[in-house]
Amino acid sequence: MRQTSRIASVMSMLGGFVAVAMTMGLLTAGLVIPAVGVAGQATNNGIKMFNQMPADFQMNPLAQQSRILASDGTVIGTPFNENRIVVPLNKIAPVMQQAQVAIEDERFFEHGGVDPKGLLRAISTNILSAGTQGASTLTQQYVKVALQNKALASGNKDAAAASVARSGMQGYVRKLQELKYAVSLEQKYTKQQILDGYLNLVYFGDQQYGVEAAARHYYGRSASQLTLPQAATLAGVVNAPGVTDPINNPEAATKRRNQVLGKMYAQQMISYKEYTDATSHDLKSDLKVTNISSSCASSKYPYFCYYVYNWLLNEPSLGKTRKEREAALKGGGLTIQTSFDPKLAAKMDKDIKSKVPVANSENVQAAALTIQPGTGLVLATGQNTAYSNNTTAGKSAINYTVPLNMGGGQGFTIGSTAKFFAIVSAVQQGRDIEGDINVPKFSGKDKNGNFVRFTNKQFPGECGLAPGENWDVHNSEGHESGGPMPVIEATAGSINTAFAQLVSELGACDVHATMTKMGVRNGDGTEIGKSPSGIILGSEPVTALDLANAYATVAADGVYCTPRPVKSIADANGKQLKLAQAGCKQLLSKDVARTVTKVFENVLKPGGTAYASRLAGDRPAAGKTGTVEGATQSWFAGYTPELATAVWVGHADNEKTLKDVRLGGKYYDGYLYGSTIAAPIWKTIMDDALRGKPERKFAAPSSEFLDGNKVRVPNVKGQTPDNATSMLESAGFKVKQGPAQDARLFEGLIMGSTPEGGEKVAKGATITIYPSTGRRPSSTQPTIAPAVSPN
Known part of the structure; x- marks a missing residue:
């Protein structure tokens, strides 16, 4: 009874198969089978089902690995879900093509997607046994695997299971649908196209998809270079990859290989000698296993690889959502050309680690990043740690040079x-860089030394101090304060009190806006804080990426470019994608940028904090040292016309003072300033990067900018605020009112201005006027006096 039921079931569902075998001409014409008494009503029902099934089947692009390339073409990383490299058929050895056809479908080049002989044999076998075995052509197998692959890619587990069902009603339906799709496929594509699709699609064991990835993995060569024994081995793996791959199952692989070779000999694809030589060949002797990981952790450059990977996940050209972008990255066969220079990175790595060794006893870390002015392209990053999720000494998974969302951290106080940004604002406001800052005298002395106290009077408003709040500003050892000091001298010597005074005159919010528009932000992506200490003395955490790129903007004559590690992205067909995260704009005028450079060149000249780190041959360069109060972090950021580099040295996990330390065999007595170690590292990196390259000089600002646009500031002392404003605006200046100062004038009258009356400054500059409180000045009280800047 059970046998009778099985016969009826099989005949009902596979009757269409018989009909197909008998009416191939009609199938070729239109994929429709007429129910003309082939095998009774049961078979007619099967034919009806067959005709109602969808027929259209497309050979969709295969998911394949993407490649992240360095500037010299070497591979940095290979993101993928399935390790597959799609190649055209002419890049697959003919012997590999023959081997696959021989073992899978010997009549492949004769049938139209369905093999009538195999079909009839399978039906007779299935009537007498369980399952729906046999009869599958190579084309039908391609359909089955492609349907499963598509279902898995879309997350449809039910469809994936249905695509490989082997028994019961679901198995019969699956076979019937495969048959119709196979015939459709044969109508649309050539045999060569189908074989190409099959060899690129199927699984070859040990996590290798497609013959190219398999050839590289097992034999360290491309599919075009496969020998007869190698091709036969791979062809044999496909049927049962879990038990016949040559690495994990060499004995089974050898047996299966010899079966393939036997088929090839029987079909006259190879000679008897070729057959005997290949079957006696030692399978293991060919193995040259090469493993490729999809994880950046195994890359030679893991930190940069993860930076690129995270940058790509934010690139809109790869998809609307992060999920879509990751799918494109891991399955789109993209070629990602980065700006990463391995030679520069190797030198940077050596330079950093020679001065701040890995896992040093002081637990001091160091990192650097180099960017190209005028493009925003990041050329190299480096740090004195090995990539690891294990946070033991000398190991870290954090890239110290980039923001949190790019695989980095919170940044470090700068x-x-x-x-640098105060000077940019000063030049934009028309401040005379050859003039003076009238630095306040010391207000007192505490445990940290002499200080100048600033209050809400000097820093009012959103970017200032709260009423009653004091900010005590100290200078480094040996620096006196009080009285006129040239802007260039204050910059070269990094005088904190002078810059606090300068920014109180410029407006802290103006300087904050300059930092923001030049791309400086906290490492977590939030806006830089608006406290005077953060704006003037760098107490906010920033990354080397943002700092180096801001300096690069000035190096590029004021052209700001969005920082990026990727030069171009091509899809699997070689089509270039437009990068949404790329672009440059003229942020500062050329004259402003060139004037700022003129100021910061002095940092690397006699009297400057980094004079000892001037570049080889006195190559033109500009930059600035940075030391956080208490020497908890130290920096140097500097540039030439070609390159901008930021170097950080400090503690990654705390704010411990850098004092009396031994690093790289050298003892550093006292505090570790930016000039002590960060600047020397910067020098070696830049010297290495620029060695042998022609020297380029910075362009000078125009004489019209420096001199031709200057006008004399009217003397407004004793005027009412309205009259003073009118006089200054008529002369072509902008006006803002500063806090009231004690002076021997009636309350409300103007006691002075910055710059002061009689000084020649750039037309359009902002002049700050100070009304009188009407109180006589105290001999001990510091005041914000107007700067004296002789012409």
């Missing part, structure tokens, strides 16, 4: 490198 110290006096922030003074």
Whole structure:
């Protein structure tokens, strides 16, 4: 009874198969089978089902590995879900093509997607046994695997299971659908195209998809270079990859290989000698196993690889959502060309580790990043740690140079490198860089030394101090304060009190806006804080990426470029994608940028904090040291016309003072300033990067900018605020009112201005006027006096 039921079931569902075998001409014409009494009503029902099934089947692009390339073409990383490299058929050895056809479908080049002989044999076998075995052509197998692959890629587990069902009603339906798709496929594509698709699609064991990835993995060569024994081995793996791959199952692989070779000999694809030589060949002697990981952790450059990977996950050209972008990255066969220079990175790595060794006893870390002015392309990053999720000494998974969302961290406080932005604002406001800052006298002395106290009077408003709040500003050892000091001298010597005074005159919010528009932000992506200490003395955590790129903007004559590690992205077909995260704009005028450079060149000249780190041959360069109060972090950021580099040295996990330390065989007595170690590392990195390259000089600002646009500031002392404003605006200046100062004038009258009356400054500059409180000045009270800047 059970046997009778099985016969009826099989005949009902596979009757269409018989009909197909008998009416191939009609199938070729239109994929429709007429129910004309082939085998009774049961078979007619099967034919009806067959005709109602969808027929259209497309050979969709295969998921394949993407490649992240360095500037010299070497591979940095290979993101993938399935390790597959799609190649055209002419890049697959003919012997590999023959081997696959021989073992899978010897009549492949004769049938139209369905093999009538095999089909009839399978039906007779299935009537007498369980399952739906046999009869599958190579084309049908391609359909089955492609359907499963598509279902898995879309997350449809039910469809994936249905695509490989082997028994029961579901198995019969699956076979019937495969048959119709196979015939459809044969109508649309050539045999060569189908074989190409099959060899690129199927699984070859040991996590290798497609013949190219398999050939590289097992034999360390491309599919075009496969020998007869190698090709036969791979062809034999496909049927049962879990038990016949040559690495994990060499005996089974050898047996299966010889079966393939026997088929090839029987089908006259190879000679008897070729057959005997290949079957006696030692399978293991060919193995040259090469493993490729999809994880950046196994890359030679893991930190940069993860930076690129995270940058790509934020690139809109790869998809609307992060999930879509990751799918494109892991399955789109993208070629990602980065700007990473392995030679520069190797030198950077050596330079950093020679001065701040890995896992040093002081637990001091160091990192650097180099960027190209005018493009925003990151050329190299380096740090004195090995990549690891294990946070033991000398190991870290955090890239110290990039923001949190790029695989980095929170950033580090940048110290006096922030003074760069005060000078940019000063030049934009028309401040005479050859003039003076009238530095307040010391207000007192505490445990940290002499200080100048600033209050809400000097720093009012959103970016200032709260009423009653004091900010005590100290200078480094040996620096006096009080009285006129040239802007260039204050910059070269990094005088904190001078810059606090300068920013109180410029407006702290103006300087904060300059930092923001030049791309400086906290490492977690939030806006830089608006406290005077953060704006002037760099007490906010920033990354080397943002700092180096801001300096690069000035190096590029004021052209700001979005920082990026990727030069281009091509899809699997070689089509270039437009990068949304790329672009440059003229942020500062050329004259402003060139004037700022003129100021910061002095840092590397006699009297400057980094004079000892001037570049080889006195190559033109500009930059700024940075040391956080208490020497908890130290920096140097600097540039030439070609390169900008930021170097950080400090403790990654705490704010411990850097004092009296031994690093790289050298003892550093006292505090570790930016000039002590960060600047020397910067020098070696830049010297290595620029060695042998022609020297380029910075362009000078125009004489019209420096001199031709200057006008004399009217003397407004004793005027009412309205009259003073009118006089200054008529002369072409902008005006803002500063806090009231004690002076021997009636309350409300203007006691002075910054710059002061009689000084020649750039037209359009902002002049700050100070009304009188009407109180006589105290001999001990510091005041914000107007700067004296002789012409």
